Amino acid sequence: MQTIIQKVENQERVSYEEALKLYELDLFTLGKLANNIRKEMWGGKSFFNINRHINPTNICKDICKFCAFSASRKNPNPYTMSHEEILNIVGESRERGVKEVHIVSAHNPDAGLKWYMDVFSKIKAAYPDVHVKALTAAEINFLAEEYHHSYAEIIDMMVESGVDSMPGGGAEIFDETVRHVICKGKVTSDQWIEIHKLWHERGRKSNATMLFGHIEERAHRVDHMMRLRDLQDITGGFNTFIPLVYQRDNNFLNVKNFLSSQEILKTMAISRIVLDNIPHLKAYWVTSTINLALVSQEFGADDLDGTIEREMINSAAGANSGNGMPLKEFVNFIKNSGFTPVERDSLYHELKVW
Numbered sequence: 152m153q154t155i156i157q158k159v160e161n162q163e164r165v166s167y168e169e170a171l172k173l174y175e176l177d178l179f180t181l182g183k184l185a186n187n188i189r190k191e192m193w194g195g196k197s198f199f200n201i202n203r204h205i206n207p208t209n210i211c212k213d214i215c216k217f218c219a220f221s222a223s224r225k226n227p228n229p230y231t232m233s234h235e236e237i238l239n240i241v242g243e244s245r246e247r248g249v250k251e252v253h254i255v256s257a258h259n260p261d262a263g264l265k266w267y268m269d270v271f272s273k274i275k276a277a278y279p280d281v282h283v284k285a286l287t288a289a290e291i292n293f294l295a296e297e298y299h300h301s302y303a304e305i306i307d308m309m310v311e312s313g314v315d316s317m318p319g320g321g322a323e324i325f326d327e328t329v330r331h332v333i334c335k336g337k338v339t340s341d342q343w344i345e346i347h348k349l350w351h352e353r354g355r356k357s358n359a360t361m362l363f364g365h366i367e368e369r370a371h372r373v374d375h376m377m378r379l380r381d382l383q384d385i386t387g388g389f390n391t392f393i394p395l396v397y398q399r400d401n402n403f404l405n406v407k408n409f410l411s412s413q414e415i416l417k418t419m420a421i422s423r424i425v426l427d428n429i430p431h432l433k434a435y436w437v438t439s440t441i442n443l444a445l446v447s448q449e450f451g452a453d454d455l456d457g458t459i460e461r462e463m464i465n466s467a468a469g470a471n472s473g474n475g476m477p478l479k480e481f482v483n484f485i486k487n488s489g490f491t492p493v494e495r496d497s498l499y500h501e502l503k504v505w
C-alpha cells in the first residue's frame with residue numbers, strides 16, 4: 152500500500168488494481184491524498200453555476216430499473232411540454248440570473264425528432280446568451296435509432312440547433328453485466344463512449360456521470376473510471392466527472408443495502424485520484440445531500456453544480472431537489488464550510504467570486 156500512496160503523492164498515474172486497492176485505505180488518509188490533488192489544482196475555490204434543469208417529457212420507451220422519473224405504473228403522470236412552455240421557463244429563469252439551461256428528457260417516441268431539436272434553435276434565437284447543455288448520449292442513441300440517423304448526423308443537428316455542450320447522463324455503470332440488469336436495451340457503454348468521442352471531435356465539451364450505490368461493486372466503479380480516463384487521454388473533451396449516488400424510491404430496482412457516507416466519500420476521493428486528466432470533480436448535492444457534498448469538498452470535489460431551480464429525475468426517486476437551492480443559501484453553505492464560492496459559466500470560466 153505504501154508504494155501506491157507514494158505514487159499518488161508523486162502524482163504518478165495509478166493502475167486499475169492500485170485504484171481498487173485504495174478502497175482499503177482508511178478514509179482520512181485517502182481523503183488527504185485526494186484533497187492535496189484538489190488543493191494543487193483549485194486551491195480553496197469551489198465552483199458552481201446559476202442554472203436551471205428542464206425535463207421536457209417523462210414518456211420513455213426504455214425501461215431502466217433505477218428510474219423513477221419515466222411515466223410507468225409507479226409514476227402514472229405522463230407529460231410532454233410544448234416549446235412555448237419550455238421557452239417561458241428559459242425566459243423567466245434568465246430574468247432571475249440563470250446562465251445555463253440543462254435540458255434532459257426521457258426517450259419519447261411520440262414527440263418527433265423536430266420536437267427534440269427545434270426547441271434549441273428557438274431558445275438560441277430568443278436568448279442567445281443562455282448556454283444550452285442538452286441531450287445525453289442515451290437520448291442521442293435513442294434519436295439515432297428511432298429516426299434512422301447516424302450519431303454524426305444527430306450531432307450535426309445539435310450543433311446547428313445551438314446545443315453548446317452535452318451533459319454526462321446515461322453513463323450509469325459501464326460494466327456490461329451490471330448494465331444488463333439495471334438498464335437493458337438502453338445505450339450501451341461502447342455507444343456512450345463513441346457518442347462523447349464524436350462530440351469531442353467537434354471541439355465540444357461534455358461531462359461524464361457514474362451511477363453508483365445500487366448493485367455494482369467497487370471493481371465496477373473503478374472500471375468505469377478507467378474507461379473514461381482512456382477516452383479523455385484521446386480527446387480531452389470532458390470537463391467534469393459526476394458520481395451520482397443512487398436514490399431508492401419509486402423504482403423497480405430492489406436494492407437492499409445502501410452505501411455508507413464513508414463509501415461515498417471514498418469513491419469521490421478515488422475518482423479524484425484516478426481521473427488525473429479530467430479537471431473537475433462534481434459533488435452533485437442533489438444525490439449526495441448538501442451536507443455530504445460540502446464534506447466532499449475535502450475529499451477531492453471542487454464543483455457543487457448549481458442552484459438548479461427545479462429537478463425531476465432524481466427528486467422522483469427520493470432526492471430533496473425538487474425546488475433547487477436559493478442562491479444566497481447555496482453561497483453561504485460553501486463559505487461556511489471554509490471554501491470560496493466561485494460562480495463559473497458552463498465551460499468553467501470564472502464569472503464572480505462570491
Ligand code: V47
Nearest residue numbers: 217218318319320321358360362395396397398468
Ligand atoms: O443518467 C436516474 C441518473 C441521470 C436515478 O452533466 C439517478 O452536469 C440516482 O446526468 N438515483 C441524469 N440517479 C442526471 C445527470 C446529471 C445531473 C447533474 C449534472 C449533470 C451534468 C448531469 O440521473 C441519469 C441517471 O444516471 N438517475 N435515476 C436514481 N434513482
